[in-house]
Amino acid sequence: MKYQPVIGLEVHVQLLTDTKIFCGCSTKFGAEPNSQTCPVCLGLPGALPVLNKKVVEFAIKAGLSTNCSITPRSIFARKNYFYPDLPKGYQISQFEDPICQHGWLDIAVDGDTVKRIGITRIHMEEDAGKLVHGELSGPGDGSGVDLNRACTPLLEVVSEPDLRTSDEAVTYLKQLHQIVTWLGICDGNMEEGSFRCDANVSVMPVGSNTLGTRAEIKNVNSFKFVKQAIEYEIQRQIDLIEDGGTVVQETRLFDPNSGTTRSMRSKEEAHDYRYFPDPDLVPLVISDEWINRSRQELPELPEQRRQRFMDELGLPLYDAEVLTASRALADYFEAGIAAHSNAKAVGNWIMGEITRALNDSGTAIEACPIAPGQLAELLTLIDNGTISGKIAKTVFDEMWRSGKAPQVIVEEQGLVQVSDGDAIERMIDEIMAANAGQVDEYRSGKEKVFGFFVGQVMKASKGKANPSVVNELLLGKLKG
Amino acid sequence: MNIFNMTIHELHTALKGKQISSVEATSAMLKRIEAVEPNVGSFITVTPEHALAAAGKADQLIAQGACELLTGIPLAIKDIFLTEGIRTTCGSRILHNFIPPYSATSWEKLCDCGAVLLGKLNQDEFAMGSSNESSAYGTTRNPWDTTCIPGGSSGGSAAAVAARQAIATLGTDTGGSIRQPASHCGCVGLKPTYGRVSRYGVIAYASSLDQVGPLTRDVADCAVMLGALAGHDPKDSTSVDTPVPDYSATLSQGVKGLRIGLPKEYFIDGLDPDVQKAMDAAIDTYRRLGAEFVDISLPHTDYAVATYYLIATAEASSNLARYDGVRFGHRAEADGLLEMYTKSRSEGFGSEVKRRIMLGTYALSSGYYDAYYVKAQKVRTLIMNDFISAFADVDVMLTPVAPTPAFKVGEKINDPLQMYLSDIFTIPVNLAGTCAMSIPAGFSAAGLPIGLQLIGKPFGEETVLQAGFAFEQATEWHTRKATI
The missing domain is CATH 1.10.10.410 (Arc Repressor Mutant, subunit A)
Incomplete structure (x- = not known):
């Protein structure tokens, strides 16, 4: 029998706010354990949460960028469970009436086909702290709790089960990743957990209308692992059914070392989170004015910019995609073409020499030692015959090394082209x-x-x- | 006159006139506490060093001519308020060793006015109870009859005022926890409108119902305390940013033409005859003063107690999850995490707290949530609407505070349902989120105080205080003192 996989993703996006979602503590990564805490994020008796407005602004931006409608009156809820890294014994999250609902992303599948992936909801919540095992000073081999991360703001983006292959899942995830980093609301660092993904996977016979039982796979923290985990899980479920077994609803943990998933807890062991509206927070009312203001503040999004590069500058799709890989790269390109009219040439240099040099030196485009204007000057020297394209590469290397202007390098090193x-x-x-x-x-x-x-x-x-x-x-x- | 018998106003006049210093007043109070505490048991922790240091500071302020109404006044507060550096137990064994690193906003505000802290008052554990019998630190006795309960959960706060162990006290009221003990101990107790006073730093029982308020010897003192406590707190999202009136300035406006509603559901057949008599007399007094009475109905009153015990326990089950032995409070010796949780909580919580955590957990559980929690919220809306419609026609309501005067210690401790019914007249006010005050209105044949409740519109504390003050001027119930 042939099987149709069905995949939905839940993505946690850690927001780049200076302070936590419900208190004024810093969100900076890597500080001394428990140094960035206060009565609120420690969950001390009597402490009360106060919502960080910046988090709401970021959530609205994420929602508008993923075609969601913004809920005019959204509610915070308590998700109750006991764990030592959860100081209050409940996580403040959203359950009914999340801030963003009913959105979508269009992704490209198999080359040119566009597929619409539904986004069920985006909600705001606080992160938990972190347990530290076996590296404590003092007696015993106990575990410690570091609550610096507790109360850090997160968005959870939940997709519809519209994805059918691991490639679609990765494409969707990359696109979402691009949007949140593009908006500047998340640093996108998957290793540090700033952007992390759980995958819901099930399989059903091709042609069936009934979804199979799903497993939720946790701890998938790179694009490669997402592909690996989903493919493993699809095969595991198919093998299980083929062998006459049944898939059980459970939470499974991905092990990046073996590329496999293993059971973490079954449905019976699943928590009853006893969600209810948090009485410490008033309903969040978002006016149309607020939404409109956010909409106006939105940057041009990658998809729109890609289209514009193609329509207005005549770039091919491939170039347009590469040049909009990040907002900084696209900005660099636009600054370049502001100083040089040949968009195709500027694009080629960025995709070629600049990208190579950035990769070789492990530099981010934001820190590129050659300013876009200097790149444009270099191209002008080629255009007016001062140097050849070949010499230009020598000049480029020197510009990268010394930061000098191309004209200066050409003169100092006597590189003027001989056309006589x-x-x-x-x-x-x-x-x-x-x-x-x-x-x-x-x-x-x-x-x-x-x-x-x-x-x-x-x-x-x-x-x-x-x-x-x-x-x-x-x-x-x-x-x- | 004995210092400990004074009101805030009287002591303020004496302090301002330099007839007495705050240190002298504070010392007198500490002596009084020592003398009567064995019979009353109002306090969990007495803080003489803190008190005398604060009194010394207050005396300096007074010497500089900065003598506000609360400067140098010795107060005591329920042990539910966090006090930086001073143990705060909330009446529970689970917090027997908890020294908070910060203070409640409400207490800080009183400190900023120069008030002096005598100590932390006994209460029902986590404010769950109507008799103070659920405290892990012994049962407070009613100063009028020490075989009786003082009421609860702010039993220590009421008893300390009645036994003149503090000039005034702070309590909290979730379902009647200020008004019922105030009624049983013959003092004034005000539950302000939800959002009027900050809850920051007050240990939460049921967050959507909890509210801080004063217990005092008379209504004028109550107005002073409320003025100091009220106002928006950026640390409490549910505190409301509406202007705070000068409650003292408008106290003596009188009740001529005031429309007082008598909700028929509160004057039931089972009402204690002494309570009924006191209500009748109070109505006569108000009539004489020129008030008009209107018969009104709050039709959903019958459902209030059931609604309360779903919402309050649901919130409590979540609020009390943080007492897990991980970061503070009692931690039991255990081999693993689950055992640490279960043992710490089993040992730390008393039986009433456990009962309410279980009730609330059940009400929120999947499969029961809609039938219990959601339904209770809907009924709560109906109860709110009852008050909104009734207040379209009247300025305040007059009702009994409790169906009976104080009962005997041990009388209801094994019958939780009977105990829960002692809050039948106070609970609806919390569900509606509005304000109400208990003032002394008579005595039972056995000599126990009986309070009357004045219920105001949301943020209508001014009117409630005016009505209370007018009654007090026309009667002498509040001047009687328990002999202890």
Whole structure:
């Protein structure tokens, strides 16, 4: 039998606010354990939460960017369970009436086909703290609780079960990742857990209308692992059914070392979270004005920008996609074309030399030592014949190294292109005289030797000879 | 006159006139506490060093001519208020060792006015009870008859005022916990409108119902205390940002033309005859003063107690989850996490608290949530609407506070349902979120105080205080003192 996998993703997005969601403590990563805490995030008796407005603003932006409707009156709820990293014994989250609902993302599948993936809801919640095992000073081998992360703001983005393959899931996830980093509301760091994903996976016979029993897979913290975990889980469920077994509803943990999933808790062991509206927080009322203001503040989103690059600048889809991989890269490109009219050339240099140099040195585009204006100057030097494209690469490397302007480098190192016909002619004459054998070969029809002569001229000119002048003169001379 | 018998106003006049210092007044109070405490048991913790230090500071302020109404006044507060550096137990064994690192906003506000803290008062554990018998620190006795309960949960707060162990006290009221003990102990007790006073730093029992309020010897003192406590607190999202009137300035406006509603559901057949008599007399007094009476109905009153015991326990089951032995409070010796949780909580909580946690957990459980919690919320809305419609026609309501005067210690402790019914007239006010005050209105044949309840519109404390003050001016019940 053939099986149809059905996949839905729940993504936790840690928000880039300076302070926590319900208190004024810093959200900075990596501080001394429990140094960023107060009565509220420690869950001390009598402490009360006060909502951070920035979190709401970020949530609205995320919702508008994923085609959600913003709930005019949304409610915070308590999710009750006991765990030592959860100081109050409940997590403040949203259950009924989350802030964003009924959105979608269009993703590209199999090349050009567009598929719409529904977003059920986006809600705001607080993160839990962290347990530290076996590295405590003092007696015993106990566990410690670090509550620096407790009360850090999260968005949970829940998709509809619209995804059918691991590739679709990864594409959707990457697109969501791009949006939240693009908006500047999340740093997108998956290793540190700023962007983490749980996958709900089930399979059903092809053609069936009844969804299979799903397993929820936790702890999937890279795009690669998402693909791996989903594929493993699909196969596990198919094998199970083929062997006459049944899939049970459970939570499974992904093990990145083995690439497998294993059972964490069954449905029977599942928590009854006893959600109810948090009486310590008043309903969150969001006016149309607020939504409109947020909408106006939204940056141009990757999809819109991609389209504009294609429509207005005539870039091919591939270029447009690469150049909108991040907001900073797209901004860099736009600053470049503001100073140089050839968008295709600017794009090529960014996708080629700039990207290579960034990757080689592990530098982010935000920290690129070559400003977009300098790149444009370099291209202008090529355009006006001052340097050749080949020399330009030498100049580029020097710009990267020293940060100097291209004009300065060209002058200092005497890299100005030689376009003077007489000088080049003299070089050609000398080379032809010294390589009479090759001249004969060429003239006897072996035209490949032409390249040898070009190379010799470039060598003699230390690469500075204008290639088109060289070609023209050489052709005339060799043809005799 | 004995210092400990004074009101805030009387002591303020004496302090301002330099007839007495705050240190002298505080010392006198501490002596009084020592003398009567064995018979009353109002306090969980007495704080003489803190008190004398604060009194010394107050005397400096007074010497500089900065003598506000509460400067140098010795007060005591329920042990539900967090006090930085001073043990705060909430009447529970689970917090027997809890020294808070911060103070409740309400207490801080009184401190800012120069008030002096004598100590932390006994209460029902986590404010769950109507008799103070659920405290892990012994049962407070009613100063009028020490074989009787003082009421609860702010039993220590009422008893300390009645036994003149503090000039005034702070309590909290979730279903009647200020008004019922005030009624049983013959003092004034006000539950302000929900949101009028900050809940920050007050240990939560049922967050949507809890409210802080004063217990005092008379209505004028109550107005002073409320003025100091009321106002928006940015740390409490449910505190309301409406202006705080000068409650003292308008106290003596009188009740001529005031429309007082008598909700028929509160004058039931089973009402204690002494209570009925006191109500009748009070109505006569108000008539004489020029008030008009209107018969009104609050039709959903019958459902209030059941509604309360679903909502309050549901919230409590969640609020009390943080007492897990992990970060503070009692932690039992245990081998694993689950055992640590269960043993710490089993040992730390008393039986009434456990009962309410279980009730609330059940009401929120999947499969029961709609039938219990959601339904209770709907009924709560109906009860609120009862008050809204009734208040379209009247300015305040007059009702008994409790169906009977104080009962005997041990009388209802094994019958939780009977105990729950002692709050039948106070609970609806919390569900509606409005304000109400208990004032002394007579005595039973056995010599126990009987209070009357004045219920006001939301943020209508001014009117309630005016009505209470007018009654007090026309009667002498509040001047009687328990002999202890």
